[in-house]
Amino acid sequence: MNTLATRRPLTLHGLWLRVKAIVARLGFGWGHNLKLGDTYRLGSSKVRVPLDSGPIEISLGMNDKRLHVYPEVRLDERGKAIRNGNFVIVDPSAHPGRIGGFLRLTPKSWVSLGSADALQQAVFDYPAAVDEEHLVLIHSRDALVFRNLSDIGTAIGPAVADVTAARGSRFRRLRQILGGPIGLMPAADALALLQAVNELTRQDPYRPRSDLGTPGGLVLLPRSLTPILVADMHGQVDNLLTVLSQNAFLDALEEGSAVLVILGDAVHSEVDGQLREMQSSMLLMDLIFRLKLRFPRQVFYLRGNHDSFSEDIAKDGIPQGLLWAKELGDQRGAVYLRAMEEFYRQLPYVVSSDDFVACHAAAPKAAVSLPMLVNVHRHPELVLELINNRLRRPNRPQGYGRGDVKRLRRSLQLDKHTPFIVGHTPMDREGTLWLNVDGITNHHVLFSAHPEHVAVFTRVEGVLLPLVYPVDAVSSILNGLEDEDTSQVVRRSSRAGREARVRVNE
Numbered sequence: 001m002n003t004l005a006t007r008r009p010l011t012l013h014g015l016w017l018r019v020k021a022i023v024a025r026l027g028f029g030w031g032h033n034l035k036l037g038d039t040y041r042l043g044s045s046k047v048r049v050p051l052d053s054g055p056i057e058i059s060l061g062m063n064d065k066r067l068h069v070y071p072e073v074r075l076d077e078r079g080k081a082i083r084n085g086n087f088v089i090v091d092p093s094a095h096p097g098r099i100g101g102f103l104r105l106t107p108k109s110w111v112s113l114g115s116a117d118a119l120q121q122a123v124f125d126y127p128a129a130v131d132e133e134h135l136v137l138i139h140s141r142d143a144l145v146f147r148n149l150s151d152i153g154t155a156i157g158p159a160v161a162d163v164t165a166a167r168g169s170r171f172r173r174l175r176q177i178l179g180g181p182i183g184l185m186p187a188a189d190a191l192a193l194l195q196a197v198n199e200l201t202r203q204d205p206y207r208p209r210s211d212l213g214t215p216g217g218l219v220l221l222p223r224s225l226t227p228i229l230v231a232d233m234h235g236q237v238d239n240l241l242t243v244l245s246q247n248a249f250l251d252a253l254e255e256g257s258a259v260l261v262i263l264g265d266a267v268h269s270e271v272d273g274q275l276r277e278m279q280s281s282m283l284l285m286d287l288i289f290r291l292k293l294r295f296p297r298q299v300f301y302l303r304g305n306h307d308s309f310s311e312d313i314a315k316d317g318i319p320q321g322l323l324w325a326k327e328l329g330d331q332r333g334a335v336y337l338r339a340m341e342e343f344y345r346q347l348p349y350v351v352s353s354d355d356f357v358a359c360h361a362a363a364p365k366a367a368v369s370l371p372m373l374v375n376v377h378r379h380p381e382l383v384l385e386l387i388n389n390r391l392r393r394p395n396r397p398q399g400y401g402r403g404d405v406k407r408l409r410r411s412l413q414l415d416k417h418t419p420f421i422v423g424h425t426p427m428d429r430e431g432t433l434w435l436n437v438d439g440i441t442n443h444h445v446l447f448s449a450h451p452e453h454v455a456v457f458t459r460v461e462g463v464l465l466p467l468v469y470p471v472d473a474v475s476s477i478l479n480g481l482e483d484e485d486t487s488q489v490v491r492r493s494s495r496a497g498r499e500a501r502v503r504v505n506e
Contacts, residue, residue, distance in 0.1 A: 039157035042148035055159035064129035077476035217376030231263035231423025234449035235280035241474035264304020264360035278327035303347035361424035362389035
C-alpha cells in the first residue's frame with residue numbers, strides 16, 4: 001500500500017522510530033510465547049502468539065485506537081471458510097456500510113503500524129495519540145510476533161466481533177439483484193435484457209456528447225462518486241461476484257455513492273485448456289447487463305480488445321473472436337449477435353475523475369485532447385492504441401512509455417502524479433495487481449481474472465488504493481440460497497425494456 005502515497009517528511013524523531021521498527025523486525029531472541037486468553041499489555045520485549053489463536057484485538061495507546069487481526073479465508077462451494085495462511089488488519093469501528101480498506105499480512109512479512117504511513121492514516125483514521133511508528137507486527141513461520149515501539153503503550157487481546165453477518169446479507173441481496181440462481185438466461189430474455197442495456201447506454205450519464213449527439217468515448221466521473229475499478233475478468237464469474245459481495249461495494253452501489261467500472265475484456269477465458277470455452281463469457285456478460293439494468297447510472301463498461309468478433313482476436317492460435325460470435329449466434333440467434341455488436345459500438349474508451357484516469361490498454365503515443373477522446377469515433381488510430389497497445393519493449397518499439405503517460409495526464413488537466421490504471425498486460429501469471437510498473441510512478445496494471453485472487457482499485461477517505469481479495473465460490477453459494485419464485489424472475493426479465501426506460505426517466 002505504501003507505494004501509492006507520499007510519505008510525510010522524515011524528521012530526526014521519525015528516523016529514530018524507523019530504525020527502531022527495523023531493529024524490532026530483526027530483533028534478537030524469540031521473545032515471550034503467549035497463549036492469548038485475556039488482554040495483555042505489551043512491554044519492551046517481543047511477544048509471540050500462535051497462528052491458531054483466533055482473531056486478535058490490538059489497542060494502540062490507552063485504548064485510543066483499536067484494530068482487529070483476522071485470519072484471511074476464502075469460501076468454498078458450501079460457504080465453508082478455509083484459511084489461506086494470510087491475516088488481515090481491519091478497523092472494527094469503520095462504518096459497515098461504507099467502503100473501507102485493510103492491510104494484509106502474508107507469511108514471512110511484516111508491517112509497522114503507525115500514523116507516519118499516509119495510507120494507513122486514511123484507512124484507520126489514527127488519532128493524534130498513535131505514534132508515527134507504534135507497533136511492528138510480524139507473520140513468522142508459526143506465530144504472529146508483536147513488538148511495541150511506543151511509550152504510550154499497546155495491548156493485545158482476543159477479538160469477538162462477527163465478520164460474517166454482513167457478507168451473508170450481501171449474498172442474499174446480490175442474488176435478488178441478479179435475478180435468482182446464477183445461470184445462463186433463456187435466449188428471448190437475454191435479448192430483451194441486452195436491448196434494454198443498449199437503450200440505457202445511449203443515454204449514459206457522465207459521458208460528454210459527441211458531435212453525433214451520442215455519448216462520447218470519455219467518462220468523466222464526479223469526485224462525489226467512489227470508483228470500483230476492475231479489469232480483464234475473462235469469463236471468471238466468481239471474480240466479479242467476489243468483488244460485489246466484499247467490503248461495502250454493493251451497499252455503495254445501492255445508495256448511489258459509487259460506480260463500478262469494468263476496464264474491458266470480460267470475455268474469453270485465459271485459463272489453460274479453456275480458451276475455446278465461451279459459456280462463462282456469456283454468463284458473465286449476462287450478469288454485467290443485469291447490473292447495468294439495476295444501476296444504470298453506476299455501471300460502466302470500457303471497451304477492450306477482446307470486446308469484438310474480429311478474427312484478429314486470438315490466443316495461442318485459437319480464434320476467440322470468431323468462436324465468440326459463433327457461440328452467441330448458435331445459442332441466441334442473429335438478432336442477439338447484432339445487438340451485441342451495437343453494444344460494442346457504443347462503449348466508451350477512457351474513464352477519468354480528478355484523482356485517476358484509466359483505460360483498457362495504453363496511453364496514446366501522440367498528443368490527444370479531451371475533444372478527441374469524446375469524438376473518438378473520428379480517430380480510429382487512437383481507438384487501436386487505447387485498446388491494443390502495450391508497454392514499450394525492445395521487441396515492441398511502438399509501445400507506450402513514461403512520456404506518453406505524462407502527456408495523457410496533461411491532456412485531461414490532471415496532476416502529474418495522478419494514478420493511471422490499465423489492464424491488458426499482466427506482468428506475470430501469478431499476480432492480479434502490479435504497482436508503479438516500469439518505474440513509472442502511479443502507473444498500475446490490473447488483471448482481475450486470476451482464479452485465486454482478484455484486485456480492485458477504490459477510494460477510501462479521499463485516497464485511491466488497491467485491494468486484493470481471495471476469490472470465493474460465490475456463484476455456488478448464491479445458488480445454494482433459497483430459490484426465488486421462478487415466475488417472478490421470468491416476469492422481471494420480460495419487462496427489461498420497460499424497466500430500463502423508467503429508470504432513465506427517473
